[in-house]
Amino acid sequence: MASTATHLVVVVTMLVSAMAVAESNMLQDFCVADLSNAIKVNGYTCKDSTQVTPEDFYFQGLATAKAAANTSTGTVVTGATVEKLPGLNTLGLSMSRIDYAPNGLNPPHVHPRASEVIFVLEGQLYVGFVTTAGKLVAKYINKGEVFVFPKGLLHFQKNIARSAPASVLAAFDSQLPGTQSLVASLFGALPDNILVETFQIKPKQVKTIKSRYQPKK
Numbered sequence: 130m131a132s133t134a135t136h137l138v139v140v141v142t143m144l145v146s147a148m149a150v151a152e153s154n155m156l157q158d159f160c161v162a163d164l165s166n167a168i169k170v171n172g173y174t175c176k177d178s179t180q181v182t183p184e185d186f187y188f189q190g191l192a193t194a195k196a197a198a199n200t201s202t203g204t205v206v207t208g209a210t211v212e213k214l215p216g217l218n219t220l221g222l223s224m225s226r227i228d229y230a231p232n233g234l235n236p237p238h239v240h241p242r243a244s245e246v247i248f249v250l251e252g253q254l255y256v257g258f259v260t261t262a263g264k265l266v267a268k269y270i271n272k273g274e275v276f277v278f279p280k281g282l283l284h285f286q287k288n289i290a291r292s293a294p295a296s297v298l299a300a301f302d303s304q305l306p307g308t309q310s311l312v313a314s315l316f317g318a319l320p321d322n323i324l325v326e327t328f329q330i331k332p333k334q335v336k337t338i339k340s341r342y343q344p345k346k
Contacts, residue, residue, distance in 0.1 A: 243306030250297060
């Protein structure tokens with residue numbers, strides 16, 4: 130009797146788990162983002178399916194390299210997220226192209242909502258991430274090679290060539306991974322006294338650095 134009851138509990142648990150998984154799956158073929166609708170509930174509302182066109186699933190912005198030489202860090206990031214490609218809505222994936230000028234750096238940053246995998250199109254880069262224990266995991270990677278940055282961990286990429294550009298394609302397991310720059314977030318948002326105590330530097334030095342980063346409104 131006890132064995133039968135145990136089996137029943139196991140079966141019921143499995144059924145409940147299966148139902149929970151099923152409910153989290155897509156209940157329609159697609160949900161193209163209605164970018165004109167201001168109402169958002171953890172994503173965009175669905176566009177009327179009768180108004181969907183092939184253009185909702187198409188984006189050509191990653192086809193060509195962008196000029197990165199005149200940027201402050203020597204990099205340009207072109208995103209193919211749901212905001213540019215409405216057909217990605219609810220699919221849990223997106224892409225970006227990152228172009229690097231010679232010696233260009235994609236500064237330390239995090240993607241709070243996604244892991245990232247990059248594929249080197251051209252060049253050689255030094256890339257890495259920092260674990261929550263403070264350990265640096267870094268490697269030199271070349272054309273045709275792949276490197277992964279786990280979700281939410283601080284990471285960077287640097288073109289190590291002094292005379293040649295580099296490019297990568299990045300894929301994310303989120304339609305809108307988000308990007309938080311370490312330095313811009315710290316010096317563009319935090320009060321001076323917090324930064325002085327944190328970095329043990331003088332107020333004048335904090336003000337000098339903060340002058341390069343405008344606070345978000």
